[in-house]
Amino acid sequence: MKVNEYNLKTIMDNQTTIDRQAFEPAYVQLVNILKEQIGRGVYLPGSRLPSESELCKRYQVSPMTVRRSINLLLDQGIVNTIQGSGTYVKAPNLSKVTFSLEEFHSIFKDKERTKVKILEVLIMKANETAADRLAVRVGERIILIRRVLIRDGDPIIYHKEHLIYDPARPIVEAELEVTSLHGLFVGTGETTLKRGELAIEAAVLTKEEADVLNTIEMQPAFRLEHIFYDFEDRPTSWGRFICRGDRLRFTTTVGISNKT
Amino acid sequence: MKVNEYNLKTIMDNQTTIDRQAFEPAYVQLVNILKEQIGRGVYLPGSRLPSESELCKRYQVSPMTVRRSINLLLDQGIVNTIQGSGTYVKAPNLSKVTFSLEEFHSIFKDKERTKVKILEVLIMKANETAADRLAVRVGERIILIRRVLIRDGDPIIYHKEHLIYDPARPIVEAELEVTSLHGLFVGTGETTLKRGELAIEAAVLTKEEADVLNTIEMQPAFRLEHIFYDFEDRPTSWGRFICRGDRLRFTTTVGISNKT
DNA sequence: AAGTGGTCTAGACCACTAT
DNA sequence: TAGTGGTCTAGACCACTTT
Numbered sequence: 001m002k003v004n005e006y007n008l009k010t011i012m013d014n015q016t017t018i019d020r021q022a023f024e025p026a027y028v029q030l031v032n033i034l035k036e037q038i039g040r041g042v043y044l045p046g047s048r049l050p051s052e053s054e055l056c057k058r059y060q061v062s063p064m065t066v067r068r069s070i071n072l073l074l075d076q077g078i079v080n081t082i083q084g085s086g087t088y089v090k091a092p093n094l095s096k097v098t099f100s101l102e103e104f105h106s107i108f109k110d111k112e113r114t115k116v117k118i119l120e121v122l123i124m125k126a127n128e129t130a131a132d133r134l135a136v137r138v139g140e141r142i143i144l145i146r147r148v149l150i151r152d153g154d155p156i157i158y159h160k161e162h163l164i165y166d167p168a169r170p171i172v173e174a175e176l177e178v179t180s181l182h183g184l185f186v187g188t189g190e191t192t193l194k195r196g197e198l199a200i201e202a203a204v205l206t207k208e209e210a211d212v213l214n215t216i217e218m219q220p221a222f223r224l225e226h227i228f229y230d231f232e233d234r235p236t237s238w239g240r241f242i243c244r245g246d247r248l249r250f251t252t253t254v255g256i257s258n259k260t
Numbered sequence: 261m262k263v264n265e266y267n268l269k270t271i272m273d274n275q276t277t278i279d280r281q282a283f284e285p286a287y288v289q290l291v292n293i294l295k296e297q298i299g300r301g302v303y304l305p306g307s308r309l310p311s312e313s314e315l316c317k318r319y320q321v322s323p324m325t326v327r328r329s330i331n332l333l334l335d336q337g338i339v340n341t342i343q344g345s346g347t348y349v350k351a352p353n354l355s356k357v358t359f360s361l362e363e364f365h366s367i368f369k370d371k372e373r374t375k376v377k378i379l380e381v382l383i384m385k386a387n388e389t390a391a392d393r394l395a396v397r398v399g400e401r402i403i404l405i406r407r408v409l410i411r412d413g414d415p416i417i418y419h420k421e422h423l424i425y426d427p428a429r430p431i432v433e434a435e436l437e438v439t440s441l442h443g444l445f446v447g448t449g450e451t452t453l454k455r456g457e458l459a460i461e462a463a464v465l466t467k468e469e470a471d472v473l474n475t476i477e478m479q480p481a482f483r484l485e486h487i488f489y490d491f492e493d494r495p496t497s498w499g500r501f502i503c504r505g506d507r508l509r510f511t512t513t514v515g516i517s518n519k520t
Numbered sequence: 521a522a523g524t525g526g527t528c529t530a531g532a533c534c535a536c537t538a539t
Numbered sequence: 540t541a542g543t544g545g546t547c548t549a550g551a552c553c554a555c556t557t558t
Contacts, residue, residue, distance in 0.1 A: 195515030
């Protein structure tokens with residue numbers, strides 16, 4: 001019984017000092033202490049935190065350590081600082097909220113369950129849009145690859161990709177690899193890509209997309225458009241992932257979240 | 261002519277030393293130097309950066325300053341570090357990509373052009389979903405507010421919000437303020453909200469939503485669902501923003517972007 | 521054993537804000 | 540003028556990897 005009481009107490013108690021023996025570094029502990037206090041309303045939105053030198057004294061750490069903790073709170077959008085004045089608690093602010101593609105990525109993670117099926121590979125002439133995106137002339141030869149990602153037998157994502165056609169650099173074979181999409185998301189280190197630009201849009205499935213994804217048209221979908229560039233800053237790939245809206249949603253939190 | 265040549269040279273040249281007189285702090289300069297070199301392919305994906313002590317010598321800065329720069333590269337997902345081994349350049353990795361609501365937020369920013377119109381306020385009984393989200397009993401009284409955001413005369417976002425009905429705490433009046441939505445996004449500091457949970461989904465407009473947004477049904481749309489909690493961790497607001505898909509897209513970059 | 525990243529110190533100096 | 544945040548130093552010690 002005493003053990004339970006003790007455990008309960010330690011769970012309920014809030015950390016107020018830095019534990020130098022703990023696994024967590026001091027600056028992380030301080031971040032958690034301050035976040036917990038802000039979350040409890042000890043420091044309300046708009047109010048000033050103790051000064052950095054005060055925090056040094058109170059928690060027996062050096063200025064650089066306090067600084068590092070404050071910087072983390074800044075990054076997390078929890079406080080803002082005014083030089084010469086102080087560090088202030090911010091109200092939750094939706095403008096800085098971000099959604100991660102982690103949930104999208106998780107589809108690719110599990111190689112056992114997820115398969116990539118190539119529907120078509122062909123050489124075609126660039127139309128106006130493709131020429132613009134890939135920085136080639138209209139009518140120039142480009143490669144079109146259509147793929148579908150299948151998870152547990154269900155088609156989930158339809159990928160349509162346009163590639164620069166360069167006989168001297170047969171990127172095709174590497175690109176055709178079933179794992180190439182996986183590598184894109186996990187970052188194998190073999191990539192010749194330098195950077196990418198991405199845009200996400202709401203869309204409804206066309207007849208063609210619906211057929212590939214084994215559903216009916218006019219269903220909601222996410223369209224993730226991408227352009228990838230090589231180290232010479234030339235576009236090498238333009239395409240879009242089409243994902244069934246009923247299979248994907250992005251979530252996030254703002255302000256102080258419970259799980260630290 | 262000489263001036264032009266000089267200017268051209270300085271523009272083309274890449275920074276290789278830390279300028280102590282510059283406005284930018286040393287650790288930012290070092291980040292930019294390293295990013296520029298990675299972007300040029302000096303250090304390819306998978307290869308090791310110079311060790312921290314080597315960077316100290318090369319750029320004449322202290323270990324802490326190098327450390328801070330490396331931490332920033334880590335945060336930006338450009339490198340990863342292995343203790344005892346080194347700091348390695350990562351290939352662009354889509355899994356860590358995030359989309360910001362900044363573009364969504366910008367709609368609220370301009371108070372001159374954007375107006376909030378309240379369509380309806382009523383007290384209703386919670387159905388099963390609302391009761392679940394707001395942690396009340398089914399049939400309990402809640403408040404429903406329907407708003408529409410109008411930009412330059414065009415309806416852009418339809419907001420449907422369910423609030424806890426608490427006669428003792430007349431949150432209604434504050435919530436009804438035209439500026440309350442604005443405050444939500446900008447963070448006025450007067451909020452009693454501690455945190456929020458958000459989810460974004462692809463959807464097609466219902467007849468009701470299309471009517472409000474002055475378009476036709478079955479059009480693509482983003483649905484941004486939210487639950488806000490107060491400092492006692494009780495839900496106070498549940499609702500959704502419905503945004504015309506043709507008026508909103510989220511963009512981002514991955515890897516080394518050109519503009520730093 | 522040597523080299524690497526990770527944490528931390530105890531100060532310093534500066535720019536800025538408040539009074 | 541006193542207090543605040545922002546940057547930076549020149550080391551220290553530790554845990555880890557590589558050889």
